[in-house]
Amino acid sequence: MYSEFLEIKKQITELEDKKFKIECAIYEKHQANLVNGSNTIEEDGFKIRITLKDSVKVDQVKAQLVPFGFRTKFELDAKAYKNLTDDEKKVVDECTTVTPAKPYFQVEKI
Numbered sequence: 001m002y003s004e005f006l007e008i009k010k011q012i013t014e015l016e017d018k019k020f021k022i023e024c025a026i027y028e029k030h031q032a033n034l035v036n037g038s039n040t041i042e043e044d045g046f047k048i049r050i051t052l053k054d055s056v057k058v059d060q061v062k063a064q065l066v067p068f069g070f071r072t073k074f075e076l077d078a079k080a081y082k083n084l085t086d087d088e089k090k091v092v093d094e095c096t097t098v099t100p101a102k103p104y105f106q107v108e109k110i
Contacts, residue, residue, distance in 0.1 A: 006108075030050065036053065037052065058070065
């Protein structure tokens, strides 16, 4: 079972690499005609949709000084939570919902 897991993981990585190379070739072929947003191309009996978006990185220090145009994302500070009093934890608990995350698997041959 474990060897099969590792073999499948290797195959997935190889297929993801192959898929990425094909995506790069498709992008390069149509790059000159692409615009930001959704682009639909019909070619050789295939319908290809390529979506381009801008990635925005915000300077967090500078943004703190601007009172408009940005959202604040609250995240639980697990380290600080451990040091809260029971009453403080109750207040924080009212603001949070905990659901199980997807399990992470790591299998190595030893």
